[in-house]
Amino acid sequence: MKCPVCSFSDSRVLDSRPIDDGASIKRRRECPSCGKRFTTYEVVDTVPIAVLKRDGRREFFDKHKLALGIERACQKRPVDSKAMAASIEAELQNSIINEISSTDIGEMVLARLKEIDIISYIRFASVYREFKDIDSFTEEIKRLSRKPRRRQAEKSNVTEEPDNG
Secondary structure (H helix, E strand, C coil): CCCCCCCCCCCEEEEEEEECCCCEEEEEEECCCCCCEEEEEEECCCCCCEEECCCCCEEECCHHHHHHHHHHHCCCCCCCHHHHHHHHHHHHHHCCCCEEEHHHHHHHHHHHHHHHCHHHHHHHHHHHCCCCCHHHHHHHHHHHHHCCCHHHHHHHCCCCCCCCC
16 A cells, blocks of 8 residues: 555555445554654455436436435334345445436335335335325235235244144
């Protein structure tokens, strides 16, 4: 690492610490030429993902914007919106795509909310699917009640083991 004071092309690492839950590394360095100490931060360089909006615009994926949208739907509900946004971001970064539609991101959120908290799911769906009236809400709720959620199905499939004693 080049010294910011004297531009010497090498430096010695004195201390390294993970920060941001291990997403970055903070290094304290010293220049062997001038003796000055400085700090560097090392982060993984990710390829930016473009989001294709409904109106045709493109913008870069913003985890904080996604978390805010999830947070609004999950207000006063037992859902960690930041963790969900980070999970979606990680899934997108680990995929080979460099562009995704906002519709696909919305469906990813809905799938997760459906498994975690049905009330948050309905709140998010009401904005995402642009419910126009009470009939839209009612139809979505009827559709949900016709399909048992996985967790409910798993609970009902649990049987007691016979007593072989």
